[in-house]
Amino acid sequence: MTSSADGPAQRPSKRERTLAALVEAGLELFEQQGYEATTVAQIARAAGVTEMTFFRYFAAKEHLLLDDPYDPVLIAAIGAQPRSDPPFLRAARGIRAAWRALPEPETPVIRRRVRIAARTPALRGATWRSTGNTERAIVEQLVTDGAEPEVAGVAAASVLAALVAGLFAWAEHETQTLAEAIERALDVIDVAS
Amino acid sequence: MTSSADGPAQRPSKRERTLAALVEAGLELFEQQGYEATTVAQIARAAGVTEMTFFRYFAAKEHLLLDDPYDPVLIAAIGAQPRSDPPFLRAARGIRAAWRALPEPETPVIRRRVRIAARTPALRGATWRSTGNTERAIVEQLVTDGAEPEVAGVAAASVLAALVAGLFAWAEHETQTLAEAIERALDVIDVAS
DNA sequence: TCCGAAAATGTTAGCTACTAACATTATGGC
DNA sequence: GCCATAATGTTAGTAGCTAACATTTTCGGA
Numbered sequence: 001m002t003s004s005a006d007g008p009a010q011r012p013s014k015r016e017r018t019l020a021a022l023v024e025a026g027l028e029l030f031e032q033q034g035y036e037a038t039t040v041a042q043i044a045r046a047a048g049v050t051e052m053t054f055f056r057y058f059a060a061k062e063h064l065l066l067d068d069p070y071d072p073v074l075i076a077a078i079g080a081q082p083r084s085d086p087p088f089l090r091a092a093r094g095i096r097a098a099w100r101a102l103p104e105p106e107t108p109v110i111r112r113r114v115r116i117a118a119r120t121p122a123l124r125g126a127t128w129r130s131t132g133n134t135e136r137a138i139v140e141q142l143v144t145d146g147a148e149p150e151v152a153g154v155a156a157a158s159v160l161a162a163l164v165a166g167l168f169a170w171a172e173h174e175t176q177t178l179a180e181a182i183e184r185a186l187d188v189i190d191v192a193s
Numbered sequence: 194m195t196s197s198a199d200g201p202a203q204r205p206s207k208r209e210r211t212l213a214a215l216v217e218a219g220l221e222l223f224e225q226q227g228y229e230a231t232t233v234a235q236i237a238r239a240a241g242v243t244e245m246t247f248f249r250y251f252a253a254k255e256h257l258l259l260d261d262p263y264d265p266v267l268i269a270a271i272g273a274q275p276r277s278d279p280p281f282l283r284a285a286r287g288i289r290a291a292w293r294a295l296p297e298p299e300t301p302v303i304r305r306r307v308r309i310a311a312r313t314p315a316l317r318g319a320t321w322r323s324t325g326n327t328e329r330a331i332v333e334q335l336v337t338d339g340a341e342p343e344v345a346g347v348a349a350a351s352v353l354a355a356l357v358a359g360l361f362a363w364a365e366h367e368t369q370t371l372a373e374a375i376e377r378a379l380d381v382i383d384v385a386s
Numbered sequence: 387t388c389c390g391a392a393a394a395t396g397t398t399a400g401c402t403a404c405t406a407a408c409a410t411t412a413t414g415g416c
Numbered sequence: 417g418c419c420a421t422a423a424t425g426t427t428a429g430t431a432g433c434t435a436a437c438a439t440t441t442t443c444g445g446a
Contacts, residue, residue, distance in 0.1 A: 013413090014412080014413070014422085014423065014424095015422080015423075018423080018424090039401095039402070039403090040402080040403065040404090041402085049424075049425095050424070050425060050426085051403095051404095052405095052424075052425065052426080053423080053424060053425080055403090055404065055405080056423080056424080059404090060403080060404080061402095061403070061404090086381075087381070088381050088382050121322065121325060122322070124321075124322055124325065125318045125319055125321055125322025125323075125325075126318055126322075128317075128318050128321045128322070128354075129314065129315070129317055129318025129319075129321070130318075132314060132317065132318075150359075150362040150377065150378075151377075151381050153358045153361070153362060154355045154358040154359055154362070154377075154378045154381040154382065155381055155382070156358075157354040157355060157357065157358035158351045158352070158354045158355040158358070158381070158382050159351070160354070161321075161350040161351045161353070161354030161355075162347045162350060162351040162354075164350065165346045165347040165349075165350040165351070166343075166347055168346070169343040169346060169347070173343075184343065184344075184347075185343075185347045188279075188280070188281050188344050188347040188348055188351070189281050189347065189348070189351050189382070206442090207393085207394065207395095207441080207442070208393080208394075211394080211395090232430095232431070232432090233431080233432070233433090234431085242395075242396095243395070243396060243397085244432095244433095245395075245396065245397080245434095246394080246395060246396080248432090248433065248434080249394080249395080252433090253432080253433080254431095254432070254433090
């Protein structure tokens with residue numbers, strides 16, 4: 001019965017199905033009752049699975065909302081900025097350039113996630129912490145290009161904070177595209193343009 | 194025996210003594226074994242008190258390290274900036290002005306706390322979240338002065354991130370004063386000076 | 387000096403996030 | 417259909433944190 005002409009694409013594996021079920025159940029419940037009021041056990045049950053399984057897919061409750069696959073593109077773009085600019089401007093303009101070159105992602109799910117994060121105080125902090133890898137990568141790139149470590153640290157933290165703030169603002173404005181929101185956020189801090 | 198000429202200053206109340214014991218025990222243990230490896234029960238026991246009592250003094254474990262009494266001075270200084278400048282510069286320069294006017298605080302304890310926070314990944318996020326009140330206040334001030342809310346949000350987040358990054362850098366450099374570190378951090382982002 | 391209200395602390399019990407060790411079931415290639 | 421292995425379940429436990437109630441300590445006034 002698993003003949004070749006059955007379906008066009010491969011049926012998703014069990015792992016993929018469970019993952020999708022957990023994400024969907026989590027977003028639903030977070031939106032309905034709020035992040036803190038929602039229990040991992042509830043999410044698991046709604047996805048037809050046990051609490052233990054949830055933690056096999058996400059190391060922590062908040063990980064259901066946070067992941068960012070953009071790091072490599074960002075740091076490449078920052079490295080491409082002219083070294084005559086100060087580190088802060090290189091970081092800001094590198095991120096801007098990277099985002100211009102990216103296609104608009106499937107925003108609906110992303111917007112749901114960012115909106116929940118933006119509205120949950122505990123998660124705003126978690127969001128910033130989750131940018132830790134990106135921050136380290138940016139610092140490394142800036143230092144490689146000759147910046148002092150402390151200066152690079154300040155520049156990276158500051159630019160990333162602006163980016164996150166722009167994301168939060170975008171999540172609440174249905175009319176804006178992600179690219180527009182990022183541009184606006186970077187305009188705010190890139191005052192010497 | 195409780196005659197008036199006993200001691201020069203009032204003996205600290207029991208509440209003050211317990212608080213001091215908890216803070217000292219917490220810093221000691223965090224420095225020795227790290228933040229995550231230290232248990233609230235351990236801190237309480239070292240301070241001669243119960244776990245429950247700890248939570249009567251601090252709403253959460255991380256609160257032993259985080260508190261910032263500087264908000265009012267900051268927002269007043271931001272409000273005093275010329276409105277002809279864009280919001281981002283008003284925020285950055287307001288903070289700079291405020292810090293110039295402040296006396297150097299008793300740095301030893303502060304430095305210990307910041308250093309622990311800077312070295313514990315989980316606490317870097319918590320530090321940023323703990324700036325939430327300050328951020329709201331700055332946004333409010335900027336909006337009052339005519340900035341759009343989204344612009345104000347980006348400016349506040351970005352400037353505060355720079356400030357925190359400067360604090361973290363300062364905690365690791367014994368030779369620097371707090372004021373110098375703040376100045377340096379703000380120099381990084383205030384590129385149009 | 388004694389006393390009583392209020393502050394400070396203790397006790398117990400419980401919830402939720404998260405981890406570890408081990409047992410069980412389902413999947414999918416051969 | 418068989419079997420290695422992936423996926424999931426079970427059980428038990430730790431740590432942060434909360435709530436309800438009991439007990440002790442402090443401290444100002446009669």
